[in-house]
Amino acid sequence: MCLGIPGRIIEIHDDAGLPMGVVDFGGVRREVCLAYVADQVRSGDYAIVHVGFAISKVDEAEAMRTFEALRQMSQLDELEWMKEVAERSLAGAPPTEDP
Amino acid sequence: MTATRPHADGMACPLPHAALDRVQLGHGSGGKMSAALLRERFLPRFANEVLLRLGDGAVVPATGEELAVSTDSFVVHPLEFPGGNIGHLAVHGTLNDIAMMGAEPRYLAAGFILEEGLPLDVLDRVLDAMAGAARLAGVPLITGDTKVVERGKADGMFINTTGVGVVQDGFRPDPRGARPGDCVLVTGPIGRHGIAVMAVREGLAFEVEVESDTAAVYPLVRLLRSRAGPGVHTLRDPTRGGVASALNEIAAAAGVGIVLDESRLPIPEPVAAACEMLGLDPLYVANEGIFVAIVAADVAQAAVAALRSHPLGAGTVTIGSVVNTHPGMVVLQTGLGGSRIVDMLPGDQLPRIC
Amino acid sequence: MRYLSEYRDPALARLLIDRIRSAATRRWVLMEVCGGQTHTIVKQGLNEILADQVEMIHGPGCPVCVTPLEQIDRALHLAADPRVIFTSFGDMLRVPGTTSDLFQIRAGGGDVRVVYSPLDALDLARRHPDREVAFFAVGFETTAPANAMAVWRARTLGVRNFSVLVSHVTVPPAMVAILQSPVNRVQGFLAAGHVCTVMGWTEYEPLARKYRVPIVVTGFEPLDILEGMLMAVRQLEAGRFEVENQYVRSVRREGNQPAQELIARVFRLVDRSWRGIGEIPASGLALTDEFAEFDAERKFGLGDIRATEPPECRAGDVLRGQLKPMQCAAFGSRCTPEYPLGAPMVSSEGACAAYYNYGRYRSVAPGMLS
Numbered sequence: 001m002c003l004g005i006p007g008r009i010i011e012i013h014d015d016a017g018l019p020m021g022v023v024d025f026g027g028v029r030r031e032v033c034l035a036y037v038a039d040q041v042r043s044g045d046y047a048i049v050h051v052g053f054a055i056s057k058v059d060e061a062e063a064m065r066t067f068e069a070l071r072q073m074s075q076l077d078e079l080e081w082m083k084e085v086a087e088r089s090l091a092g093a094p095p096t097e098d099p
Numbered sequence: 100m101t102a103t104r105p106h107a108d109g110m111a112c113p114l115p116h117a118a119l120d121r122v123q124l125g126h127g128s129g130g131k132m133s134a135a136l137l138r139e140r141f142l143p144r145f146a147n148e149v150l151l152r153l154g155d156g157a158v159v160p161a162t163g164e165e166l167a168v169s170t171d172s173f174v175v176h177p178l179e180f181p182g183g184n185i186g187h188l189a190v191h192g193t194l195n196d197i198a199m200m201g202a203e204p205r206y207l208a209a210g211f212i213l214e215e216g217l218p219l220d221v222l223d224r225v226l227d228a229m230a231g232a233a234r235l236a237g238v239p240l241i242t243g244d245t246k247v248v249e250r251g252k253a254d255g256m257f258i259n260t261t262g263v264g265v266v267q268d269g270f271r272p273d274p275r276g277a278r279p280g281d282c283v284l285v286t287g288p289i290g291r292h293g294i295a296v297m298a299v300r301e302g303l304a305f306e307v308e309v310e311s312d313t314a315a316v317y318p319l320v321r322l323l324r325s326r327a328g329p330g331v332h333t334l335r336d337p338t339r340g341g342v343a344s345a346l347n348e349i350a351a352a353a354g355v356g357i358v359l360d361e362s363r364l365p366i367p368e369p370v371a372a373a374c375e376m377l378g379l380d381p382l383y384v385a386n387e388g389i390f391v392a393i394v395a396a397d398v399a400q401a402a403v404a405a406l407r408s409h410p411l412g413a414g415t416v417t418i419g420s421v422v423n424t425h426p427g428m429v430v431l432q433t434g435l436g437g438s439r440i441v442d443m444l445p446g447d448q449l450p451r452i453c
Numbered sequence: 454m455r456y457l458s459e460y461r462d463p464a465l466a467r468l469l470i471d472r473i474r475s476a477a478t479r480r481w482v483l484m485e486v487c488g489g490q491t492h493t494i495v496k497q498g499l500n501e502i503l504a505d506q507v508e509m510i511h512g513p514g515c516p517v518c519v520t521p522l523e524q525i526d527r528a529l530h531l532a533a534d535p536r537v538i539f540t541s542f543g544d545m546l547r548v549p550g551t552t553s554d555l556f557q558i559r560a561g562g563g564d565v566r567v568v569y570s571p572l573d574a575l576d577l578a579r580r581h582p583d584r585e586v587a588f589f590a591v592g593f594e595t596t597a598p599a600n601a602m603a604v605w606r607a608r609t610l611g612v613r614n615f616s617v618l619v620s621h622v623t624v625p626p627a628m629v630a631i632l633q634s635p636v637n638r639v640q641g642f643l644a645a646g647h648v649c650t651v652m653g654w655t656e657y658e659p660l661a662r663k664y665r666v667p668i669v670v671t672g673f674e675p676l677d678i679l680e681g682m683l684m685a686v687r688q689l690e691a692g693r694f695e696v697e698n699q700y701v702r703s704v705r706r707e708g709n710q711p712a713q714e715l716i717a718r719v720f721r722l723v724d725r726s727w728r729g730i731g732e733i734p735a736s737g738l739a740l741t742d743e744f745a746e747f748d749a750e751r752k753f754g755l756g757d758i759r760a761t762e763p764p765e766c767r768a769g770d771v772l773r774g775q776l777k778p779m780q781c782a783a784f785g786s787r788c789t790p791e792y793p794l795g796a797p798m799v800s801s802e803g804a805c806a807a808y809y810n811y812g813r814y815r816s817v818a819p820g821m822l823s
Contacts, residue, residue: 003489004595004647004673004703005375006456018606025376026454027369029306033572036598036712046456048650048703051542052570053599055712056650056703058456063702070465070680073472085684085697372454377569378543434463435470435675437498442810444790 004050006058009034009043023049122217127247136245140223144230147239157241159206165266167202169193172259178221181295182310185258186228188387191315192338193262194236198317199334199390201272201324202264207233209243209260214253225256236315238262270324272392274352276332279423282399283357284392286319286406287312287414289342290370293384297377305376309369314388319412323392326405330398336390340444342418343382345391346429347443357429359419359441382431382441393421456702460674469679470502473686477506481689482638483682484631484774486624487593487645488515488800489673495807497675499682507682510639510774511807513627516592517544517800518772519727520620523760525550528618531587531753532563538581540574541589543567547799551760571603571617578607578615587749590617595647597621597738598712601719604740604747616749619739622725624648625656626736631773632664639774641685643671643678646700651716653708657696665694672700719744728762728796729769766795771804778805785809 007023012034014020019038022029030052037047037054046058069084125132142151149157173189190207197204209229213222233240292311316336323331333353337345342364350357366374366381374381388411394402399417406412429441485491491511494500500509513519529550532539539555546555546567559565564584568574571588578586590600600617607615624645631637644657649670657668667688671681681699688695698704718741725737740748750756765783770776778784778797788794790806797803 003378004650006454006702008455017609018602026372026457027308027367028372028376030376033570033599033602035602036709038711048647050595050647051599052572053602055595055598055647055709056705058702060702063456066701067459070469070676073468082687368454375454375457433497434461435466435497435499435502436463437502439496439498440810 004048004055006046007032007049009041009045009047009054012041012043021054023047023054025049120219122213122215122219122222122247124215124247124249127213127245133245140219140226141243141245144226145233145240145243147241149239149241150243154242157206157208159241162265167197167200167264167266168261169196169200169264170259170261171196172257174254174257175296176254177296177299178225178255180299180311181307182291183313184225184228185256186225187232187311187313189258189260190229190232190236190238191313191387193260194232194238194315194317195336195387195390197262197264198315198320199272199336200264200266201270201320201331201334202266203321204236204238204262204264204315204317206263207238207240207260208262209240209258211243211245212253212257212259213245213247214255215247215250217255221255225258232315236317267324269329270331272331272334274333274335274349277349277353277355277357277393277421278332278395279355279421280396281332281393281421282396282402282417283346283359283419283421284394284399284403284406284415285337285342285365285389285418286316286392286412287389288365288367288370289337289386289389290366290374290381290384292387293341294370294373296385298373305373307369307373309367309373312386312388314411316388316390316411319390319406319409322405322409322412323394323402327394327398327402330395331392331402332395333393334390337386339385341381341383341385342391343380343429343441344443346441349391349393350429351427353421354426356422356425356427357419358422359429359431361431361433363416363418365414365416365418383444457674460672460676462676466675466679469676469683473503473506473679473683476683476686476690478690480506480508481640481686482508482510483641483643483685484510484512484639485643485645485671485678486512486514486628487643487648487673488517488803489647490514490643490645490671490678491804491807493673493675493678495804497678499675499678503682507686511771511804512631512639512642512774513727513730513772514593514624514645515797515800515803516596516620516622517548518768518796518803519622519627519730520545520548520591520796521726521728521760522551522762523758524618524620525554526760527750527755527758528589529553529555529558530755530758531618531749532558532565533561534585534753535562537585537587537753538564538566538577539587539589540566540568540577542569542591544800545589545591547793548796549793549799571599572606575603575607575612575615578612579610582614585614585616585752587753588615588617589620591620593621593645593648594623594652594716595645595650597716597720598651598709601712601715604719604744605715607747608744613746616747616752617740618749618755619720621720621738622727623722623736623738625660626733627727627730628657628660630730630733630736632660632666634773636775639666641667641689642669643681643685644668644696646670646672646677646704649698649700649704649708651709651712653706653713654696654698654704655706655708661694661696667694668696670696670698670700670704672703727772729766729772731769763794768795768797768805771797778808781805 007025047054406415574588720738
């Protein structure tokens with residue numbers, strides 16, 4: 001079950017100990033459980049929502065950076081894009097062992 | 100009730116107060132309660148000369164033209180939703196079926212099956228809606244019937260309406276009339292009604308700035324007829340099953356193929372968003388105030404202009420064309436240069452989670 | 454819609470398509486293991502557009518499709534129980550069991566209701582204390598946090614009339630099963646972006662190394678899929694086999710820790726039978742003893758229900774990528790969305806349904822594509 005879509009958190013409240021919020025998906029609003037992103041999100045942030053639960057906070061900076069890299073690909077060489085891809089996957093990855 | 104001494108009132112069988120504001124079985128029995136319901140709630144709203152004769156049926160003058168007759172039953176749940184209620188659908192739906200045959204709606208008849216326990220204020224709102232819609236369309240309700248069934252047997256209420264219209268000379272749009280080369284138009288944004296109703300269904304529950312588009316479309320048909328006449332080959336209102344189902348029926352009836360341009364489909368952002376959330380395809384979502392028109396290429400521009408000149412048709416766009424390849428099949432061309440079949444669904448479109 | 458619509462940009466898609474075409478010096482075989490990605494690929498015709506560079510094999514990424522027949526039969530039994538309000542995601546309603554499906558049960562009087570979220574089902578239980586509410590908890594790791602929270606919350610609130618029929622499966626063991634098959638042709642994977650949003654991608658690193666396959670964690674929109682495919686092809690061309698992340702806006706290497714913690718508390722790993730594939734060890738989730746009171750299987754004594762698969766359905770071969778839906782003898786004739794033999798034809802995520810609904814056109818009019 002994969003259908004998760006991004007939405008903007010417009011309100012945060014507590015429902016008897018469970019962090020809940022109202023998320024706006026391009027004009028549709030729904031109650032969403034924020035328990036799994038509670039420490040990370042504030043009103044105005046975007047989150048990926050799946051069956052009524054926010055499962056991640058959208059990393060807007062990363063999104064913008066990679067989208068720009070994609071757009072630049074048409075102008076610059078693909079080399080630039082490949083460098084960018086390598087960077088994003090290295091972040092936090094363990095040292096690769098020799099095969 | 101804490102009567103401390105007996106008195107005459109206390110000896111009467113007490114009606115529970117709550118029942119006074121709900122439909123009861125007695126309202127359908129044909130006796131005094133039925134008459135009172137008719138007199139107090141139905142007649143004042145639908146008053147017209149024919150109806151007030153209160154015959155078993157209605158007698159209206161014939162004019163020698165051909166008649167178009169259509170009947171439809173309305174079982175929507177919930178009864179009330181953003182933008183309207185079952186009453187709006189019951190009037191608009193049948194008037195639109197008459198209009199899709201190119202005929203001018205003249206009379207309406209309505210049969211009601213009410214569930215015991217239906218709150219009377221809900222009934223009032225539904226009747227208000229029907230009366231308003233009929234009045235706006237200039238079509239009187241000339242005869243009707245009301246029955247009441249036990250609690251649990253009618254989902255609040257069911258309404259059947261039958262419409263009678265007059266066929267207009269030389270104007271006979273028909274699903275079999277679509278021809279390769281024709282343009283496919285739609286008169287407004289798609290998916291609003293289905294999403295508005297789904298938003299208030301139990302288990303889903305979301306807020307959306309979308310209202311049902313329920314409306315009587317005959318004024319648009321009249322405009323089309325006057326400006327594009329015989330070039331109008333087919334008219335179809337995409338209710339249950341949406342635009343996709345309506346076009347599939349036409350393609351099958353006429354033995355033609357239809358190609359749609361995905362980038363031209365008029366889908367309001369909240370409808371698109373709700374469909375994303377639920378995993379629905381807007382092409383299959385019900386509409387109640389728009390229609391699809393298949394017109395000859397040489398009148399397409401005039402047709403679009405005519406429709407756009409009316410507020411109801413302000414959103415008219417061309418969404419595709421009729422072709423002689425893949426007969427009976429509707430194909431959508433995506434923005435990425437691919438294409439896919441838009442098929443009939445086996446049953447209801449289910450909210451998809453995956 | 455922000456962070457969604459931009460990833461459907463046709464100009465950028467064509468750019469990525471061109472890049473894939475020029476990057477590939479031969480045809481590579483990739484597999485995606487996610488119904489949502491299968492849906493996008495077939496719906497947009499991406500596999501057709503790139504047919505000369507990439508063969509996309511659709512893996513067992515539809516949890517509806519891989520739910521074992523007997524689990525469906527147990528669900529049907531539960532749904533027919535007059536004490537029970539049976540709740541489910543919409544996709545499950547038409548999946549055929551041995552003799553029936555949820556739609557037919559509903560027609561016969563069973564109280565079957567579609568919900569959007571397991572919390573809606575819990576809410577139903579609180580509003581109907583006189584009825585039992587059961588929820589069909591089907592899904593991959595993506596849905597496990599939601600189902601775990603529903604059970605956790607039920608306990609916190611002291612709700613006694615709520616239970617879940619669990620049919621969770623996990624992705625990495627399925628990938629191992631595919632890679633270990635002697636007839637495996639898959640050279641690289643697109644990993645499911647939302648599964649990895651929850652679980653991170655650490656589990657895939659040993660797989661990439663051991664089986665020497667690139668694994669790219671990928672999103673669901675056309676640009677995501679295309680970018681993921683390009684990254685995979687680039688690795689294959691360069692002889693690399695690493696885990697890379699395309700879906701940076703949602704996935705971090707360690708995933709969602711609070712979600713993983715609650716999953717570990719509420720669920721335990723068990724062996725699970727995948728419909729059409731067979732038993733894969735440690736590939737499923739079941740409720741821990743701590744939460745046994747919420748286990749519908751135990752509560753309603755469903756353990757004795759067993760089932761055997763209809764012989765003609767080739768779902769297993771399709772799910773393993775051994776067979777394309779159109780190659781199945783029953784496809785489009787004895788097996789259609791109206792009269793399905795197996796789950797991949799019923800579920801809108803299933804490969805057979807995707808090909809039936811979107812892909813038939815190609816065999817009808819192959820020359821019509823750009």
